[in-house]
Amino acid sequence: MSAIDRPSGQQTKTYESPFMKACRREPVPHTPVWFMRQAGRSLPEYLKVREGIPMLESCMRPELVTEITLQPVRRHKVDAAIYFSDIVVPLKAIGLDLDIKPGIGPVVAEPIRTRADLARLRDLTPDDVSYVTEAIGMLTGELGATPLIGFAGAPFTLASYLVEGGPSRNHEHTKAMMYGDPELWADLLDRLADITSAFLKVQIEAGASAVQLFDSWVGALAPADYRRSVLPASAKVFDAVAPYDVPRIHFGVGTGELLRLMGEAGADVVGVDWRVPLDEAARRVGPGKALQGNLDPAVLFAPTAAVETKAREVLDAAAGLEGHVFNLGHGVLPSMDPDALTRLVEYVHTQTVR
Numbered sequence: 001m002s003a004i005d006r007p008s009g010q011q012t013k014t015y016e017s018p019f020m021k022a023c024r025r026e027p028v029p030h031t032p033v034w035f036m037r038q039a040g041r042s043l044p045e046y047l048k049v050r051e052g053i054p055m056l057e058s059c060m061r062p063e064l065v066t067e068i069t070l071q072p073v074r075r076h077k078v079d080a081a082i083y084f085s086d087i088v089v090p091l092k093a094i095g096l097d098l099d100i101k102p103g104i105g106p107v108v109a110e111p112i113r114t115r116a117d118l119a120r121l122r123d124l125t126p127d128d129v130s131y132v133t134e135a136i137g138m139l140t141g142e143l144g145a146t147p148l149i150g151f152a153g154a155p156f157t158l159a160s161y162l163v164e165g166g167p168s169r170n171h172e173h174t175k176a177m178m179y180g181d182p183e184l185w186a187d188l189l190d191r192l193a194d195i196t197s198a199f200l201k202v203q204i205e206a207g208a209s210a211v212q213l214f215d216s217w218v219g220a221l222a223p224a225d226y227r228r229s230v231l232p233a234s235a236k237v238f239d240a241v242a243p244y245d246v247p248r249i250h251f252g253v254g255t256g257e258l259l260r261l262m263g264e265a266g267a268d269v270v271g272v273d274w275r276v277p278l279d280e281a282a283r284r285v286g287p288g289k290a291l292q293g294n295l296d297p298a299v300l301f302a303p304t305a306a307v308e309t310k311a312r313e314v315l316d317a318a319a320g321l322e323g324h325v326f327n328l329g330h331g332v333l334p335s336m337d338p339d340a341l342t343r344l345v346e347y348v349h350t351q352t353v354r
Helices: 009-014 018-023 044-050 062-076 089-093 115-120 126-143 155-164 172-180 182-206 223-229 231-244 256-264 278-285 297-301 304-317 338-351
Strands: 098-101 105-108 148-153 210-215 248-252 269-271 290-295 324-328
Touching: 018 210, 018 324, 044 062, 062 126, 062 338, 089 126, 089 182, 105 155, 115 182, 126 148, 126 182, 148 155, 148 182, 155 172, 155 182, 155 210, 155 231, 172 182, 182 210, 182 223, 182 231, 210 231, 223 231, 223 256, 231 248, 231 256, 248 256, 256 269, 256 278, 278 290, 278 304, 290 297, 290 304, 297 304, 297 338, 304 324, 304 338
Parallel strands: 148 210, 210 248, 248 269, 269 290, 290 324
Antiparallel strands: 098 105
16 A cells, blocks of 8 residues: 555544545546645735744744735635644744845855754654644644645755855855765755755644645756655665655656656655646656646736636546646745635636545
């Protein structure tokens, strides 16, 4: 049996939901929909409750996390919630000096550049993120049969932030370490794989029904470099959570040339950005995987008729897939009209009723 053939624990109540069925490549009553970054900056109710509260602090307040996570479920009627957090939360939790700067992103005070720096990456324990356990307990009680997706940053993307000291266009320090000191690089990613695995386990044990591993920057790599220098760490994460019997989703941006490898890392569902049609993505990934995606987020700024035309193209490309979860090809943009998202959910649901 595969890792997602059997329900267990708190995941049982969400097992028959359209989202979970699609992840298992089973027949669904309609194509399930959720959006990356659906909980957050495009919603006026989010801006109101977050007013004056720094991003990382907001991730550590269980009642606030619960409210923000639930907001898009109430408004858009999406088929899954995604836990409101940030990929650097586990790094902050183990004591690294970092912050999320508005308009910039995560900024690390002392980048990881030497073997001695690895000592700062201690193991993550459930006590380090007790607020996550508390928030997910509150959320699963509110969500009922609607699945909650937990998530974490993949080792490569976390390493990129840590080595560069923040967001980077060219990843020069990251690639210099990867090519110039492959042993140090491998040890860094292995350490981050352990931290990421521990963070996902906390979320699953608290009640998350599925998990997504975000490798936002891995599209900067060639396939050979991914296979040699990244895949082992990502596979370690997916292997660590396999015994929990929950769907494992893998997503990256600009990863059209990496889709098969990302599936090989251990995902049950491979996320696809908007650059590759889903039928072609299915060919690249190969059989035995569901796909997630992949409407270009910028399409949502067009008139409703144009949005529906483009959404129809995605659905048509997905018609022959073993399993499909409708999503954007990346996250919701800050200036997006929330009503456009609500209309899109309704359109996909009505167009795909079985």
